[in-house]
Amino acid sequence: MRPTRASRATVANPRIRRPRPGDLKVSGYREGYPMRITLTIVLAATVATAAVPVHAHHAFASEFDARKPVKFTGTVTKMEWINPHSWMHIEVKKPDGTVENWMIEAGSPNSLFRRGINKNTVKPGMVVVVDGYQARDGSRRANGRDVTLPEGRRLFLGSQGTGAPGDQK
């Protein structure tokens, strides 16, 4: 069961409007409004920076190449729900008919287990679409950004990480 969390404001979703400093027309804000918004923007930026490394995140570049995006459709041959990283093994049929085996890096599965995701969610035989970045050493390995499962469900299986406990920042 997916836990509830703060509703997502997306660029496309006008329902929740991100206030801009000096915008006095936004309802619900009292005097001193710009100061308060500054506070939340600054705090959010701080936290977001910690969670989304906009500056160099070592591990990604240490193994994967941002200049080598990959996207393919493949059949799952094995799913390893393991630590420090999960790995999805897929068989990809190339346009010329040859078959390649790829491994796609994912994150720690423990938080997925807590949401009820398990061996039945991604199974051998499933056809998936993978979108990611290839390993720098040219091997058939990618850090996935998105995986789309047969019923159209998106399950990101890419790893941001160093490959080890505590990866983020």
Add this chain to the structure above:
Amino acid sequence: MSRRLRVSLGVLGIVLAGVIALAATGQLRLPAGLTGNTASAEGWTPPTTAWGDPDLQGIYNYGTSTPLQRPAQVGGKQVMSDEEAEQLQEDLAFRLDRDRRDGGAQADVSRSYNDVWMDPARMRLTADKRTSLIVDPPDGRIPPRVERQLTPADKLAQAEADMSTRRFNTGFQESYKDMDVGNRCIIRRRNEGGGHPYLPAIYNNMAQIFQSPGYVVIYSEMIHFARVIPVDGRAPLPDGVETWLGDARGRWEGNTLVVETRNFIAPDDVGRTGVVYGNANPKTYRLVERFTRVSPETINYEVTISDPETWTRPFTIMVPWNKTNEQIYEYQCQELNYDMYHWLHGAREREKRGERFDPNAPDARVEGDGG
């Protein structure tokens, strides 16, 4: 002895006996105000175990989005209003929204990752809406580091550590020593809550507390470690015994479990992140933690970190631990760590193809304290 005196002494004796009996059975507790940080919910008395110790047991999640340090720009404001807190959480959700594709490959992957893998508790502020997890010093910031004159050996060590980080960042690791202690599956990286001190990280902010007579045991999900804390008053281990996770001794102060940990190892080649928080000196580093159950759902976890060789003064962090219905799962690490081979073998393959390490490549940039 007069009869009156005998009666008075008798009554006193009965009262004393009653008090002693209550104390012995653990029914007697000091009022909250006398034991420090025990801000219990109004009228709530923490339960005790069958043998009379305060009961801290349960499975907890200590994830939160409250930052460790108060950002300088908020001008010393300690607590947010309800409005601000709600706005911050929405803003955070927007920033971390995986449907955004701006920011380059790294941010792209990170956002998507965060959407699926990140602990949802990381999106929520602490219930008290503080602007920092640090509660002391009052400015909510880590104290300044002690200024030290660097010896030539220090400078050499720093330069080598810097090069090691650059090799790692660009995928030209020379050996396992170019990975940090977390990547090597030794301990979880300290600054992200490598076990203790327990600080929120992106995921697996889970701990389970077990108690039996004479012990409190805290099991951390990452990297599979049961921290056995004796509360029977035994002496600590002697100084020469060194460990990665320290050796803990606990005692009860009223309803609060106080844990002191020492005996940290100071090995030569830990890599880019240290053994203890802030890459402090393991020999002089001290950790004092306080666990107080303040409601059926929450333990207030307070940790005071000190090292006179590293920081000009100690500092204290408070992170609420919230009970959860979720379970802890095994975090195997060394056993299925594909990354070490991928990095090391991968680097050797690239070298065979003629690629060379460039310390000044754009992605070689070094992170602050190595994470």
Add this chain to the structure above:
Amino acid sequence: MGKRSNALIVVVIAAVAVVGIWLAMRLQGPAAAQVARPGQFPEYTPARTADGKPDLNGIWQSLTTANWDLEAHGAGPGAYPQMLGAWGAEPGGQSIVEGGVIPYRPESLARREANFENRAKPSVPGDGVEPSMGDPELKCWMTGVPRMMYMPYPLQIVQTPEAVLVTQEFNGNTRIVRMNWEEESPVDNTFFMGWNRGRWEGDTLVIDVTGLSDKNWLDRAGNFLSDAAHVVERLTAASPYHITYEATIEDPKVFSRPWKISFPLYRRMERDVQLMEFKCQPFVEELVYGRFTKKPTT
């Protein structure tokens, strides 16, 4: 003679009688001394926890050589006699397997032989070696169930009504046994320490273990399990200082029938005894990853 001297005589006789009985008892020794016999424990009623269950809390350790080899074995040189001499040699030991021999399917024996042959040649995850080589203990992996119970390191049991924690000194081998838990393992062939569910049958703690990784070994001799393994353990307090431990191992891919091991666990009685940290990862890095280190260019 009179009343006073009669009284005196009675007192003296009584005193002599008391001293005499006391001396006789002392010379006889403690009443009903028991002779200890290996293989037998006298009937025992255990101390109980608040919820009425036998109290298994404490620090325990087994004393067999099963970690070297579950089956009976003579002494041997070990993997590197030229370097380690008697430190690295294998001591002789008796089997802890009921019936003595593990009932392998004939086709599985080859894998055990190969395991033994390669026990000191560790492969690493990702290097393509399948099945992986090298004793997991050598590589500082969590050594799993039931192996943790007969490794030569202390383990601590922390018993609560909801869950029993079993944690061991070696590499922090730890498992949480959830009591009366219905949920199945979310994944197969993954958990090195298994998916552990416990219940009490009378005074015996029964632990059902599934979800075990097939990459783990049962001992240094290369005995192994597959992903079909199912282990059921039984722990019973046999005296204030002993737990009898039994495990039934069922794995139709490897063995022709279920089989059982058993041995006592001994309570560690040193004053202030504690588990010491044994993080072995730093001690195996050179062994396991050294071959990938960049060679200096000449």
